[in-house]
Each structure stands twice: as structure tokens, then as C-alpha cells.
Amino acid sequence: MTLRTVAGRRIGETAEDLQAWLRQLDGCPxxxxxxxxxxxxxxxxxxxxxxxxxxxxxxESIARRRCLSCGQTSDVLDSAEHWNYPRMWSCSGCGQSIAEVAAGLHLEDSDDVTWVALAARCVECGSIEGLTDFNVDPIDSEAIADKL
Ligand SMILES: [Zn+2]
Ligand SMILES: [Zn+2]
Structure with a gap:
């Protein structure tokens, strides 16, 4: 894990660092x-x-991704049902808008997901930022993967 902090910002060098950052979050499920x-x-x-x-x-707990390569959009969970046209994310460190995105899953003891946190890693400078989080009706962790 190569997470480090530069001038108060969290920097991750790889997508794995982004996922490691999610797993160590405090003050949430x-x-x-x-x-x-x-x-x-x-x-x-x-x-x-x-x-x-x-x-x-x-x-509002909504998020949508658009693939840089092919342009296909994916609504995260039920975001499309209450979409409010939020601004496109841009990195607070360098200002550009292309990111890797990862979801962190909180599992109840039955192995059902009840809470999801979404975070982004800037592919330019590595800055890691939380995007939003979702309370979800308990859903199997395999089944939710298609909705993220
Ligand atoms: Zn694509
Ligand atoms: Zn950046």
C-alpha cells in the first residue's frame, strides 16, 4: 500500500490504493x-x-459514470430515479476530470450489502476523494456488482 498524504491530500498511485483507502475509512460503517x-x-x-x-x-446519493473509452454511461444503483444533473467531478488537486472509481461495501453478517461508499482516484495526480454514499436495501454482494 503506497497511500500517502501530500499537503493534506490523499494520494494513491494505483487503483488498489483507492480500494485500500476505502477499506480504512473511519467514522462510517x-x-x-x-x-x-x-x-x-x-x-x-x-x-x-x-x-x-x-x-x-x-x-442526494447519486452518481453516474461515463466510460472515457466508449462513452457508455452507467448509473450507480438507483441514481437514475432521482437524477438531478450534478456537476461533473473534477480533481481538487489538478482540476482534470478523468478518474478511476471504486465502491466500498459494508456487509451485514448475512453477507448482504447495506451500505455503499463511492470514491474516485484522479488518474493524473492520484488524488483520492469520496464521491457519495448509498444506503441500500440488503442485497447480495454478487448481485450488487452489476449495479455499481
Ligand atoms: Zn466503455
Ligand atoms: Zn488530479
Missing amino acids: SISRTVLASCPSEQHGDEPATWFYVEADAA
Whole structure:
């Protein structure tokens, strides 16, 4: 793990650092599993596309990703049902808007997910930032992967 802090910002060098950051979050439900977002479009074949433009609203618990490579959008969980056209995310460190995105899952003892945290890592400078979080009706951790 190569997480480090530069002038108060969290910097991660890889997508794994982003997921490690989610797992160590304090002051929220514990995160025991993480999922790195990749574009579901079949055109990427064996090379998953993991760079996105992200729109998210932390107050409304909504987020949407647009694949940098193919342009396909993915609504996170039920975000489309109460979409409010939030601004596109841009890095607080360097200002650009392309990010890797990962979800941290809080599992109840039955192995059901009840809470999800979404975070982004700037692919330019490595800055890691939380995007939003979601309370969800208990759902199997395999089943939720398609909705992230
Ligand atoms: Zn794509
Ligand atoms: Zn940046």
C-alpha cells in the first residue's frame, strides 16, 4: 500500500490504493469488500475500461459514470430515479476530470450489502476523494456488482 498524504491530500498511485483507502475509512460503517468500477460494454473485450468521467451529488446519493473509452454511461444503483444533473467531478488537486472509481461495501453478517461508499482516484495526480454514499436495501454482494 503506497497511500500517502501530500499537503493534506490523499494520494494513491494505483487503483488498489483507492480500494485500500476505502477499506480504512473511519467514522462510517466498516468496509470489508471493494469493487473497482469497469465499463460493462463488451467492446472492451479482455481489457477492462476503468477510466471514467463521473457526475455525483453527495447530498442526494447519486452518481453516474461515463466510460472515457466508449462513452457508455452507467448509473450507480438507483441514481437514475432521482437524477438531478450534478456537476461533473473534477480533481481538487489538478482540476482534470478523468478518474478511476471504486465502491466500498459494508456487509451485514448475512453477507448482504447495506451500505455503499463511492470514491474516485484522479488518474493524473492520484488524488483520492469520496464521491457519495448509498444506503441500500440488503442485497447480495454478487448481485450488487452489476449495479455499481
Ligand atoms: Zn466503455
Ligand atoms: Zn488530479
